[in-house]
Amino acid sequence: MARGLRGGLLPIALGCLVAAGSAIAQPYPSKPIRMVIPFGAGGSTDVLVRIVATRMPQALGQQVVIDNRTGAGGMIGTDLVAKANSDGYTLLGTGSPHAIFPNLYKNVPFHPVNDFSPIMQIASQPYGLVVHPSLGVKSVKELIALAKKEPGKHNYASSGQGGAMHLFQALFVSMAGIDVVHVPYKDSGPVRADLLGGQIKIGCLGLSSIISNHQAGQLRIIAVTSAKRSPELPDVPAIAETVPGYDASLWTGFLAPRGTPAVAIQRVQGELTKLLQTAEVRNAFQRVGADVVATDPKAFGEFLKIEYAKWGKVVRDLKLQVN
Numbered sequence: 662m663a664r665g666l667r668g669g670l671l672p673i674a675l676g677c678l679v680a681a682g683s684a685i686a687q688p689y690p691s692k693p694i695r696m697v698i699p700f701g702a703g704g705s706t707d708v709l710v711r712i713v714a715t716r717m718p719q720a721l722g723q724q725v726v727i728d729n730r731t732g733a734g735g736m737i738g739t740d741l742v743a744k745a746n747s748d749g750y751t752l753l754g755t756g757s758p759h760a761i762f763p764n765l766y767k768n769v770p771f772h773p774v775n776d777f778s779p780i781m782q783i784a785s786q787p788y789g790l791v792v793h794p795s796l797g798v799k800s801v802k803e804l805i806a807l808a809k810k811e812p813g814k815h816n817y818a819s820s821g822q823g824g825a826m827h828l829f830q831a832l833f834v835s836m837a838g839i840d841v842v843h844v845p846y847k848d849s850g851p852v853r854a855d856l857l858g859g860q861i862k863i864g865c866l867g868l869s870s871i872i873s874n875h876q877a878g879q880l881r882i883i884a885v886t887s888a889k890r891s892p893e894l895p896d897v898p899a900i901a902e903t904v905p906g907y908d909a910s911l912w913t914g915f916l917a918p919r920g921t922p923a924v925a926i927q928r929v930q931g932e933l934t935k936l937l938q939t940a941e942v943r944n945a946f947q948r949v950g951a952d953v954v955a956t957d958p959k960a961f962g963e964f965l966k967i968e969y970a971k972w973g974k975v976v977r978d979l980k981l982q983v984n
Contacts, residue, residue, distance in 0.1 A: 699738025705867020749925025
């Protein structure tokens with residue numbers, strides 16, 4: 662009887678093993694992917710992530726659902742991904758604030774490097790230091806002169822404490838030796854809207870979100886934040902031409918929760934790399950003032966460590982920590 666029992670169980674056991682093997686060998690992805698963007702729709706990170714994310718379904722053979730989870734300078738959406746299942750079906754499309762706000766806030770529920778698996782960096786672009794035409798300044802030199810003439814009278818807007826908008830402008834204000842008041846908003850969309858309406862006169866946004874307004878004369882980009890001029894706006898100087906040593910650029914990239922299988926990382930990185938090589942995507946990046954940067958996971962991981970250390974020093978030097 663025992664022998665018959667074993668004979669009956671063996672086929673069942675083998676069947677279970679075959680089924681398990683099939684599940685393991687199931688190609689990735691086999692279901693929709695959730696792409697979390699921790700910043701508002703229409704902002705520079707959102708624009709660049711969407712350029713590639715909306716083309717990923719055709720490349721991957723699965724739907725990619727974009728989920729803008731805003732708040733706390735990007736921490737809410739980022740924390741959501743940090744705590745998500747590391748199965749390759751929740752990804753993070755993020756940017757420079759990812760390496761900034763963990764230095765600025767005391768209680769951050771994740772580590773920007775250790776709690777994520779890097780996939781790749783896809784883009785780099787300067788921010789544009791922008792003013793409303795009614796402010797009456799046309800250059801960084803004129804803005805500095807106005808701020809020194811009227812200290813504490815003028816405001817600059819950001820998408821919140823700890824975001825790239827805040828830090829890029831705080832660094833400029835510090836290095837220029839001027840007194841301009843920081844007005845934090847909850848997101849980048851309202852900042853752009855109030856700049857266009859003239860309710861706020863000074864801001865610093867990704868070129869992708871303001872270059873069309875600059876070209877239409879609705880806003881004036883008086884400088885870019887990168888060390889050198891942007892090829893997309895060759896007539897617009899870099900801040901460093903007036904404030905030597907100033908350098909801050911926005912990057913965009915993709916991350917996954919720590920422990921995400923290498924097969925998922927490699928598949929996404931491989932398909933993104935192919936997309937970034939197409940004329941369609943390159944032209945789309947160029948139109949919004951971004952340069953294509955296609956790195957592998959290891960290089961992006963090392964870059965994140967450098968960015969985290971760089972902005973940590975800036976936060977400490979400027980004593981900008983937020984409770």
